Amino acid sequence: MTNQGVDLLTINSGEAEQPFCYTVGLEGSKFLTEIRDNKRFVGIKCPKCGKVYVPPRKVCGPCFTEMTEWVPVKDEGYLHSYTILRFAFLDPETGKEKPVPYGYAFIRLDGADTDFQHYVEIKDEKKVKIGARVRAVFEEKRAGKITDVKHFVVID
Amino acid sequence: MNGVEDITIIGVGQTAIEREKPADTFADMAYEAVTKALDDAGMSIDDIDNIVTTSNDFWDGRTISSMAVNDAVGAGLGKNITTVEGDGTFSAFYGMCRILSGSYKNSLIVTHVKGSISDNIHITNGIFDPIYMRPIGLDSLNTAALQMRRYMAKYGISEEQCAKVSVKNHANALKNPYAQIKKTFTLEDVMDSRLIADPLKLLDCSPISDGAAAVIISGEESAKKHKNAVKVRGVGYCADAYFLGDRDLADANALDMAASRAYESAEIVDPLSEIDVAEVYDAFSYMELMWYEGLGFCAPGGGGKLIDRGVTEMDGKLPVNPSGGLLSGHPVITGGLIRLIEACLQVRGDAGDHQVKGVKTALAHGVNGACGQSHCVWIVGR
Numbered sequence: 001m002t003n004q005g006v007d008l009l010t011i012n013s014g015e016a017e018q019p020f021c022y023t024v025g026l027e028g029s030k031f032l033t034e035i036r037d038n039k040r041f042v043g044i045k046c047p048k049c050g051k052v053y054v055p056p057r058k059v060c061g062p063c064f065t066e067m068t069e070w071v072p073v074k075d076e077g078y079l080h081s082y083t084i085l086r087f088a089f090l091d092p093e094t095g096k097e098k099p100v101p102y103g104y105a106f107i108r109l110d111g112a113d114t115d116f117q118h119y120v121e122i123k124d125e126k127k128v129k130i131g132a133r134v135r136a137v138f139e140e141k142r143a144g145k146i147t148d149v150k151h152f153v154v155i156d
Numbered sequence: 157m158n159g160v161e162d163i164t165i166i167g168v169g170q171t172a173i174e175r176e177k178p179a180d181t182f183a184d185m186a187y188e189a190v191t192k193a194l195d196d197a198g199m200s201i202d203d204i205d206n207i208v209t210t211s212n213d214f215w216d217g218r219t220i221s222s223m224a225v226n227d228a229v230g231a232g233l234g235k236n237i238t239t240v241e242g243d244g245t246f247s248a249f250y251g252m253c254r255i256l257s258g259s260y261k262n263s264l265i266v267t268h269v270k271g272s273i274s275d276n277i278h279i280t281n282g283i284f285d286p287i288y289m290r291p292i293g294l295d296s297l298n299t300a301a302l303q304m305r306r307y308m309a310k311y312g313i314s315e316e317q318c319a320k321v322s323v324k325n326h327a328n329a330l331k332n333p334y335a336q337i338k339k340t341f342t343l344e345d346v347m348d349s350r351l352i353a354d355p356l357k358l359l360d361c362s363p364i365s366d367g368a369a370a371v372i373i374s375g376e377e378s379a380k381k382h383k384n385a386v387k388v389r390g391v392g393y394c395a396d397a398y399f400l401g402d403r404d405l406a407d408a409n410a411l412d413m414a415a416s417r418a419y420e421s422a423e424i425v426d427p428l429s430e431i432d433v434a435e436v437y438d439a440f441s442y443m444e445l446m447w448y449e450g451l452g453f454c455a456p457g458g459g460g461k462l463i464d465r466g467v468t469e470m471d472g473k474l475p476v477n478p479s480g481g482l483l484s485g486h487p488v489i490t491g492g493l494i495r496l497i498e499a500c501l502q503v504r505g506d507a508g509d510h511q512v513k514g515v516k517t518a519l520a521h522g523v524n525g526a527c528g529q530s531h532c533v534w535i536v537g538r
Contacts, residue, residue, distance in 0.1 A: 003179040081306035085353050086353065104298050105302075114399065114402050117294060119292060
């Protein structure tokens with residue numbers, strides 16, 4: 001492209017990377033370790049309002065109160081919302097295209113008061129609806145990451 | 157100096173919103189917006205005693221991006237310049253607070269973004285928590301789809317009702333010289349447009365854009381008699397939880413609170429009757445309906461009926477987004493400041509072909525964060 005007879009140049013940022021090593025913290029480490037070692041979910045409960053958070057963290061925002069009480073949360077729940085992706089995005093983690101269609105969902109796990117976000121498997125689209133019961137499927141090899149949960153499947 | 161009643165907006169400037177501006181650097185865009193705002197106010201850069209810039213480091217591809225436009229916004233050497241992260245309505249809020257502190261008289265607010273030079277999916281994935289949300293690829297599109305479905309399910313809103321927002325705003329954009337997309341779309345066009353992440357279709361989504369905007373806010377007594385004088389009557393600002401799963405995304409609770417604060421200051425009791433025009437942050441069609449509810453134009457869940465009744469059309473009781481809104485051009489960061497500029501132009505009677513008749517009170521709304529995490533509401537008037 002030119003402007004006033006001048007070729008307009010662009011400069012590519014190149015192949016340089018800046019990898020980060022994110023701190024998961026005490027609560028997150030326990031949460032991810034339970035998934036990795038025991039294929040179990042745990043939440044954390046606010047002593048003031050009683051809300052159970054998944055994933056767990058140290059502070060209940062609305063109460064501004066520290067949470068220390070761990071509570072078991074089921075690996076089953078229901079779809080609070082979902083979307084089905086129709087065109088292939090580059091997976092930000094791997095840089096590879098994810099096969100379409102695939103689903104994202106807000107999942108309210110039994111025993112939790114917040115929505116957990118993850119993939120939902122799209123086999124029969126008619127069964128993927130708000131309120132549908134779902135169950136977590138775990139990866140065979142687990143590494144202490146949120147993707148140790150492969151996805152959720154509809155069990156209705 | 158007492159409060160917002162002493163604050164006046166006297167200059168506004170915006171670049172054309174475009175899919176890409178290959179001839180303009182970040183600084184070039186910022187300079188264009190600043191010189192337009194100064195010309196509009198009849199001021200020189202020497203009349204400005206402090207500057208607030210806003211940009212986004214991910215979109216700029218460098219850290220401390222807001223300070224990199226130092227020269228182009230007229231900070232030179234020695235002028236106080238600072239930065240706000242987020243949307244331009246929030247930087248304007250801070251620029252106003254600096255005047256209210258008594259330390260400054262005239263604040264210049266500048267925002268810029270280039271959506272064209274990077275991949276929106278990667279940039280907006282970066283909004284999210286790197287441990288739980290980012291690895292599964294959440295971004296601005298798929299989280300919006302989750303919110304849209306949640307909103308539709310909770311309140312029985314239809315896809316057609318959301319699509320009507322897109323039809324309305326694109327029609328309005330035909331008369332806005334700064335709009336990026338100037339094309340007529342029918343309800344069928346929107347409904348038949350490519351499914352992105354259902355229920356979100358292509359024409360429910362705002363486009364990728366480049367653009368900059370600037371506003372001059374004054375606390376000088378003489379500003380109240382300025383030819384452009386637009387009075388600030390109220391401003392409110394509120395944020396909700398960061399983790400999307402902590403909120404019920406069907407409700408705009410933070411907007412409700414931000415609006416209440418602005419209305420209290422402006423002594424507005426019935427917004428639908430007392431506000432003459434509104435410019436709201438329609439990043440996605442369904443969001444405009446949600447924001448009607450958060451702004452109290454109708455009860456929660458009433459957004460669909462409000463658009464069905466034509467209340468927010470150009471000839472309705474409360475026209476919303478006569479500029480065409482973000483669905484017709486969405487420079488992120490700059491988006492909210494353009495809403496404020498448009499609200500000011502409406503109050504001044506300077507909105508040209510998209511002027512609403514007899515505007516005394518206008519509302520502008522900005523959003524920052526995924527699925528409307530935080531909101532800033534401005535009420536401006538004569």
